Amino acid sequence: MNNERVTTRYEIAAQEDRCAPRTRITIPAQLRVSGGRGFQTVVHDLSLSGFSATAINRMYPRSICWLTLPGLEALQAEVVWWDNAICGCAFSQLLSPIVHDNIIARFRGDGIYKPV
Template identity: 70%
Template sequence: MPIGDNRYHTAAQEDRCSPRTRLTIPATLRASGGRAFQTNVQDLSISGFSASSINRMHEGQMCWLTLPGLESLQAQVVWWENCIVGCAFEELLSPIVHDNILQRYTSTGVSRPMI
């Protein structure tokens, strides 16, 4: 089922149910059928990210984001505007992985309330 046809996509992109953190992470992005290129992730949540992309990317296109120290994460392009691409991860990031990334790349880190 394409990402655009399910509730996860709607919740991730419209309701912004997961907080997005502004940051800068050097990464590699590769669109389906294309070559990998260097990028900077500009915001990150457990459901997706936005990053710089000089190359035009199209809604629905599959891509893979590689963050330092992690395996490639599959995502689907949701939008592209003025050399910035917004993508939704195919599988949500683990909150632990997300928090570790934030601690590494933000000055404020992150803390989750204990339940």
């Protein structure tokens, strides 16, 4: 199976969110595009396959980036789309359901971090 074909199917699945339910949430985080400086962002939704977040500066599809959520190491992702200061990204590796559920459990949707 050709790697480009796999990437395309993964991107489509992440965009349509067919591989995992999307949770609307508000999480303050940091986002850094490869070769750039990190900036503060807000994650608007999260799934096992990716996320959407605020990105004032244009982000280009296929760019590699890293999302750092409170209490976690940076997670590598690829920009899938950017529109009107919001970007959608697909994680390079699917999040573990346990990690995903832990992140969701720490936030009440108001951006307040609840340490566990």
